[in-house]
Amino acid sequence: GENVEQHPSTLSVQEGDSAVIKCTYSDSASNYFPWYKQELGKRPQLIIDIRSNVGEKKDQRIAVTLNKTAKHFSLHITETQPEDSAVYFCAAGYKLSFGAGTTVTVRA
Amino acid sequence: GAVVSQHPSRVICKSGTSVKIECRSLDFQATTMFWYRQFPKQSLMLMATSNEGSKATYEQGVEKDKFLINHASLTLSTLTVTSAHPEDSSFYICSAWDSTTNEKLFFGSGTQLSVL
Numbered sequence: 001g002e003n004v005e006q007h008p009s010t011l012s013v014q015e016g017d018s019a020v021i022k023c024t025y026s027d028s029a030s031n032y033f034p035w036y037k038q039e040l041g042k043r044p045q046l047i048i049d050i051r052s053n054v055g056e057k058k059d060q061r062i063a064v065t066l067n068k069t070a071k072h073f074s075l076h077i078t079e080t081q082p083e084d085s086a087v088y089f090c091a092a093g094y095k096l097s098f099g100a101g102t103t104v105t106v107r108a
Numbered sequence: 109g110a111v112v113s114q115h116p117s118r119v120i121c122k123s124g125t126s127v128k129i130e131c132r133s134l135d136f137q138a139t140t141m142f143w144y145r146q147f148p149k150q151s152l153m154l155m156a157t158s159n160e161g162s163k164a165t166y167e168q169g170v171e172k173d174k175f176l177i178n179h180a181s182l183t184l185s186t187l188t189v190t191s192a193h194p195e196d197s198s199f200y201i202c203s204a205w206d207s208t209t210n211e212k213l214f215f216g217s218g219t220q221l222s223v224l
Contacts, residue, residue, distance in 0.1 A: 001167070001168075034213070041199065041218065041220060042217070042218065043201060043215040043216065043217050043218050044152070044201075044215055046213075089151060089152070094205075095142060095154055095157060096142065096152075096154065096203070096213065097154065098151045098152045098153070098154075099151065100150075100151050101150075101151050
């Protein structure tokens with residue numbers, strides 16, 4: 001099955017700086033790569049996703065890049081704000097195998 | 109947008125009892141639904157794939173006799189935790205692809221199970 005690794009596990013950034021989270025996956029057949037933000041006890045909230053026919057996708061301050069050859073994808077958050085503080089998960093595949101999560105803290 | 113409804117949102121039960129969790133797609137058909145489990149401060153772990161009209165497919169290490177899955181219609185999948193024990197206490201959440209497009213995956217709101 002699919003195996004997704006996510007780094008770093010924690011990330012602290014100064015407000016206004018950028019945050020980058022990286023994930024690798026194992027199954028070359030995977031073609032769907034979403035990123036989620038999750039609050040404790042709540043459903044994951046989709047923040048951006050990318051499919052394998054696209055190398056990069058951007059939505060305002062959030063962007064995702066995908067390198068299918070290397071089997072890795074990354075989440076980029078620019079101009080971070082305190083409300084970006086959360087746990088972020090990457091996932092891959094039709095059944096969605098999740099990464100271990102990254103706790104992002106934005107320091108004011 | 110499409111909605112996946114999950115009930116109950118929270119359940120507390122005594123050890124040894126069985127608990128049923130429902131996952132329902134409200135405005136789309138879902139031939140396949142997924143069930144995940146999430147322990148505190150951990151990631152979501154796929155437990156099983158629920159297939160309408162056929163047997164569920166369980167991930168390695170998940171006991172199919174303990175976690176019974178039924179997907180009797182195109183809009184409803186149920187997960188029954190049989191003879192629940194404290195170690196089964198967890199956040200259970202379902203998801204479903206909109207079968208008509210397979211473009212979007214929708215999550216239920218989750219069920220927090222606490223076994224005393």
